[in-house]
Amino acid sequence: MFLNCHTYYSLRYGTFSVEELCELAKLQDATTLAVTDINNTSACIKFIQVAPEYGIKPLIGIDFRNGVSQQYVGIAKNNKGFRQLNQHLSQYLHAEKTFPDTAPFLSDCYIIYPFNKVVLDKRTHFEENEFIGISIENLRKLRFSEYLQFTEKLVFMQTVTFRSKKDHNAHRLLRAIDNNTLLSKLPTSEEGCFSQQMLSSQMIKREFKDFPYILRNTEILIKNCHVKFDFGEARKNQNLQVFGKNKKEDEEELKKLCYNNLPKRYPQASEEVYERVNKELKAIIDLGYVSFFLINYDIIQYARSKGYPYIGRGSGANSIVAYIIEITNVDPIELDLYFERFINAHRNSPPDFDIDFSWKHRQDVTTYIFERYSNTALMGTYVTFKRRAVVRELGKVLGLPKENIDKLSAGYFNQYQLDHLEKLVLSYSKLIAGFPNYISVHSGGILILNSSIYNFAGTFMPPKGFRTVQIDMNISEEVGIHKFDILAQRGLSKITDAIEIIHHNQPHAKVEDIEDIAIFKNDPQINHLLRTGDCMGVFYVESPAMRGLMIKLQTSSYLELVAASSIIRPGVSNGGMKEEYIRRHRNPEKRKVAHPVLFEILAETYGVMVYQEDVLKVAHFFAGLSYEEADVLRRGMSGKKTSKGQIEKIEFKFRDNCRKKGYSEQLINEVWEQIFSFAGYAFPKGHSASYAVESYQSLYLKKYFPLEFMVAALNNGGGFYDVETYIQEIRRCGGRVHAPCINKSDHPNVIYGKDIYLGLGYIKELESRVIQRILENRQFFGPFRSLDDFIDRVDIGIEQLSILLKIGAFRFTKLDKHHLLWKAHFKLSKSRSKTNQGVLFRPQHRDFDLPEFSFSKIVEAYDQMELLGFPLCSHFELLKNPLQSSLRAKELKNFIGKDIYIYGNLITAKPTPTANGKFMCFCTFYDMDGDIFDIVQFPSIAEKFPIRSKGIFLCYGRVVNELDYLSINLKWISRQDTIGDPRLDDSRKLQVTESQTLSTGAFKNS
Structure with a gap:
């Protein structure tokens, strides 16, 4: 009968899980517990679910505290009382207010005030549902207290937070973390008492032998409490059940939407289409998921009304109904998507619709949902x-x-x-x-x-x-x-922004309808990008691993890209199925090694499991499981909750059915292990297809408008690679990248023809309010004509102006930036009065005779590194020593099987654990021409030559050709020294001229 138990959901306070609390109770023969975490109800439903397994009657509530100061404990009499407690808690959490000393009247709750607080507050009046909590420690004080006479208001409340001294130590450490203090300086007031432990029933009875009525009151309170939730197969769908006026109208609305939109998706619909539509509609209606579809439809209709792009994916992408009403853009007939992966009669949860919006639009879509629907939360x-x-x-x-x-x-x-x-x-x-x-x-x-x-x-x-x-x-x-x-x-923002940039930069260019995917799928030039892995900046297919996979597969069609999007996933890769699929794809003779039954079931993927649906197919056709059993198997192996022992029963039936079909034990084990290693990580086919649609949209833009597309990619945070790598890609595509300019740049990057000006927002430590002033002034009064003109028009301090001058933002003046910096310091006093008032008569500016300053490209590069994070020149120009003779990436194909030297600028490195616990490393570089190449470090080399930072490296290794994918098996690698920062010599003065800088090589090694 413990009414105040904490789990570790009493954050940075509690020390064990719900299950561990129940195990402790079972050990102490406790048959009733109340989980009352501090200002938190995270554990309550879980506790109600698991407590009966331990023979425990579950009570739930909240320990309301201000910091660690306990105000009162609320315990729900019933489900209505639990709602009242949650509303009371949320009201104060939302407002970030402290809880009052007295609880409001909550009709279906019990409120228990701790004895020490009652004494301190000298409280004498208690509502019918209010009690005083007495722990064993309180008994001595109670004997001599006026509250001894409140016999009907006293209940046993022993707080339970710890099992042992180790728990208490962990608790103290958590409290120190929460208070951001040394453990030695943690106030004892911030700790729970070590006595907050669960006691045996015998000890409780012994301690309360003089106060039997306290235990009686507690038992009555417990008896009156009952909160119930249904779980598993008994649970009800708690999602909004009626979208419109009633369920019947909802059903008619969904049918109407489907049949009215069907001709748009299928102008010449076959009998197969109508059969699939009718089958899905019946299942959706029978299983009560009509409102789920209508809500998703409503959300995307709002997005479309605002012109927001979106991608619908998840298992719902297997649905023809979702495709017809445009929740998704994936045709399940074209792709032969499995209906049973999307929904089946034994599935008691709705299908998954993952709807992607641009990062710029999701907030507005979320706001719409919260305003449109009442019982809503994240x-x-x-x-x-x-x-x-x-x-x-x-x-x-x-x-x-x-x-x-x-x-x-x-x-x-x-x-x-x-x-x-x-x-x-x-x-x-x-x-x-x-x-x-x-x-x-x-x-x-x-x-x-x-x-x-x-x-x-x-x-x-x-x-x-x-x-x-x-x-x-x-x-x-x-x-x-x-x-x-x-x-x-x-990725979606890249697409929409790229189209907008194209219209601005090339107003007469024809841009295809980005929704007309069929044009892109059949464009040989777009498919050539896939086949050669030329996909930097393209959604989901730009990583080195994906690039290598597409080259090996010689990916040249939409369906092949759909397969590649799933093959790259860990389940397929780790099980060895990726390599097998590649071999069979490239060499039809290899397909003969597939088991005939598996090859027949998985003809499209050559007998190899690639998609989540393949688990369903194999389990059903190969092992004879029903579709419902197969889906339970898939969900269980994907980490979804299943009934206890359900997977074990299905495995037994799987193996038993296979034996009856005459399969060998070796084959049964191989197929089962493939399913086991694969199902938890693979994509549904519809999910991969949704990704592939977006990839094709990006590929179209990358192929025909590469500069605008790459600018849009940069303006949306890039992708897999860093900013500098995308800038290199812009150069490779023929663009000229310029440092920020006071007259040309915007906050993001902008493009004029083939000239790309980096945005003012890239400049470190340049304040956003300064950027705003510059852009607003330029918009209203035109370009700046000189430094003096700028100083007259923009309210700016010398520190911010110095940043702009150092990055070269005033190079349109044709004056050296060092010259301008000196002038700025003379002209702009730190104490300059600030005003937003326009100047009627501009003051006459004095000019100054200054000495001639030297200019160094190295200084320029280090200024850019300081202010942008990267130089705009090639890193190869910053090397201390001259380069030796070496190959370029485009020449590797002529040296297959041979050892070569090649210089590369590191783009990315990925350490990967091996089966024996060691690490190998996959690295991507670009050479002096800006072409990409890859290297592989096997464990012995990775250990001997660890790569810990970016820079220019001399790589030595053997060129390997794996199905047209060229890489270098590294034998050794050496980081090349760069010229040190010439701005930081002993006297903190600028170094001399550029010629001296490059000829002497007398700089510190960076």
């Missing part, structure tokens, strides 16, 4: 303590030096050389790792419920400004709450 998620992060936090609160913390966090240490504190850090980091650290917002989940969100959890208000539930998607789905995924990505 999905929560728990950010847990990760091992390395918690090692750092514990190191700090225990006062370890930074170098010791770095050593422990990185994992590079000798266990036997650690001191006592370092061992404590490692010991408690193992205990705390995995604890929830704080509640955050799910990346895209939105809940639209049939009833109040407070029936299920409290909410908090993150900076986004939308209320967010204190539970995550796993427990939400268990109780019948299914999220709508409204996601943001930058």
